[in-house]
Amino acid sequence: MRQDVALHHASRLVNHGPTVLVTTENDGRRNIMAAAWSMPVEFTPPRIAVVVDKKTFTSELLQASGRFALCLPVPALADLTYRVGSESGRDLQGSDKFVRHGIGTFAGPVLGLPWVEGCCAWLELRHIPEAHTEQAYDTVFGEVVSAQADDRVFANGRWSFRADNAAWHTLHHLGAGAFAVPSRVVQGTLLRP
């Protein structure tokens, strides 16, 4: 079930490079897109960078509202993730991609942003405006203000990817809709030189 993730552990959610669903809402208009390109940039305060093309509807809503959410999809959402990363929500008159694809959502606890049902982790972020970086690299910074995760796969600040929770593993986009799933784990040890 969903549990709160301490903010100082929020960066861990995207530490291993998962593809994310970026959701936005402004003045009653919502959108969702997939983004393969994101990374933490700081543990405390928890800050994340994500590449959002400045021409997208997501960028428009993000800039207008000053906030965005990230949801981490699981293998059952691979088709949906590929789909929402391949089309724009700008021209869906009177509707949006959530309605079009029957995507269930619930409200994030701090900013009220649409979090996608069936994901394994969720974050809400306040936008940190950086005009140059956004213009030159489409790179958007945000500070995490709330985070939750499914405790079947993330607990006590750690991912635990096992065979018995494979349905809640993260997706990592390889290109053209193929996603790698990090189902095997190796433990490194600090060998003495």
Add this chain to the structure above:
Amino acid sequence: MRQDVALHHASRLVNHGPTVLVTTENDGRRNIMAAAWSMPVEFTPPRIAVVVDKKTFTSELLQASGRFALCLPVPALADLTYRVGSESGRDLQGSDKFVRHGIGTFAGPVLGLPWVEGCCAWLELRHIPEAHTEQAYDTVFGEVVSAQADDRVFANGRWSFRADNAAWHTLHHLGAGAFAVPSRVVQGTLLRP
């Protein structure tokens, strides 16, 4: 065996969020560190952002030389990756982390940077100075000028993670030396709404 990767495919090498080894060289001094936080920001020209703490020896060599390399470690290098991410090379008088840990290298083809033997992919980048982003977020941008990959696992611009090439899969840091390995692949399809 190692094969050239076309520059317009170089971003694909880090699209799925692997942990990388960052290598640097300036005026005869070399260093290597691990970085979990990197992402592509552009396909063409191929540009990548990576978080390098400004206090590190890697940052010092990178800033002085205007270049850096990324090497993608495989499961057999998990211990080494954890190790070089947990110590500084600044104070190894007359030596460096390569010597200390017996890390074999060969020269990158364009910039001559040390590429680590036994990895599955390698990139050389020219630093794109962005003083504010480096200061505020430790986020460093670079443009890829050469890339190669082991064709047992990456060919024709695509990763192919299979059971028979598991020894060349990438590592994705979960924290505290635990690395997820993306050994399972799911293929999304563009379902019609």
